[in-house]
Amino acid sequence: MPDADALVAAVTEADAAGEPVLLVGGGSNLVVADAGFAGTIVHITSRGRAVVPADDDAVEVTVAAGEPWDAFVAHAVAEGWTGVEALSGIPGTVGATPVQNVGAYGQEVAQTISAVRVWDRMLRGERTFTAAECRFGYRHSRFKADPARHLVLDVTFRLPRGELSAPVGYAELARTLGVAVGERAPLADVRTAVLGLRRGKGMVLDAADHDTWSAGSFFTNPIVDPDVVPAGAPSYPQGDGVVKTSAAWLIEHAGFGKGFGLDRPGARVSLSTKHTLALTNRGGATSDELLALAREVRDGVAARYGITLVNEPVLIGCAL
Structure with missing residues (x-):
């Protein structure tokens, strides 16, 4: 496909110059530091x-x-x-x-x-x-x-x-x-x-609905030993003696319900009011604010259940 040649040329040129490269498709699975990205951004728009x-x-x-x-x-x-x-x-x-x-x-x-x-x-x-x-x-x-x-x-x-x-x-x-x-x-x-x-969970973008202003599900479902899964939590065998459980269940039962954070004065981030796995921007939020909420949820689940949640979006220039 012809557009592939242009993609390769752009990335190769940046690599040859020693520039850091950020490949971006739709950008829906990225959380970028407030300081931005110091390097070459290649937007992938090839078609065919x-x-x-x-x-x-x-x-x-x-x-x-x-x-x-x-x-x-x-x-x-x-x-x-x-x-x-x-x-x-x-x-x-x-x-x-x-x-x-x-x-x-x-x-x-x-x-x-x-x-x-x-x-x-x-x-x-x-x-x-x-x-x-x-x-x-x-x-x-x-x-x-x-x-x-x-x-x-x-x-x-x-x-x-x-x-x-x-x-x-x-x-x-x-x-x-x-x-x-x-x-x-x-x-x-x-x-x-x-x-x-997906619409019912705020997972289809709607500019008028802040519950859809997110990077999708923020945490992956943990894969753990069966004896680690809390009583009542979903458990799906994955082979090799491990199971997958629900990050959303863990978050909610650790005390982080839908809309968690909205009642805080001046809140600009919160869990979605529709889906506890989505961390949302209520308007004007920074990446630092979003990550602080993510850490609070992650650490709360770890303290309650001994399971450490892992972020699903790619973090650029920042970390949990």
Whole structure:
């Protein structure tokens, strides 16, 4: 895809000059220090899709890194390509999705990615990784583990054809659709249901709703030993003897309810009034204020349950 050449040239020029480089797609998963970023910012806006019929039952579609993610999902649903419909409404770009193995409502991009093409900034050449070589884990990949090395150029997805979704793997979504977990539903119905659920949690941007002024879910769901999970908390086996529990449950039961912080004089940050995982800007907030709230929540959960929450957004020039 031609735009990839311009991306590589911009990053290579900055690397040659010894400049720090910040790669930005949609910017929805970043928290940047109030002092800003001292270096070169490369905004990834490359566009393009190339579709190859894989067989009678599936297509392989290669998508440029700068394509808006939700526009691609909408296109896939309209074309009758299954496997990404539950990832509707997620902001950002296609190229960012393999970095943290984006997932929601029972789907992850790792389930449909067949290859990721990158510019290797260390070897100074293109490389293509198969899904297995991407080392996908929960909100993790080889690209997230080594963020200064790989510039994602495009992502290839293998998507089955069909009018029905992939098996619905998330109980809340299944209830909304009126199906059992593991059953399928019409693609368009799944997309509509997911968008409705996300709006109800303030996870679809609305300029008039400060609950949507956030970097999405701020903490990942902890993966821990089963005996660490508090009584009553959700617990989902992950293999190798560990389980995933709910960060939102831990936050709320540690005393940080929806809207926590709003009652403070002059409050400019708070937990969302719809969803305890979102730390929101109520207007004019600084990154320092947001991070102070994040530390308060993290430390409160650790004191109550002995589990340390980990941030999901990438922190630029700052830390928890």
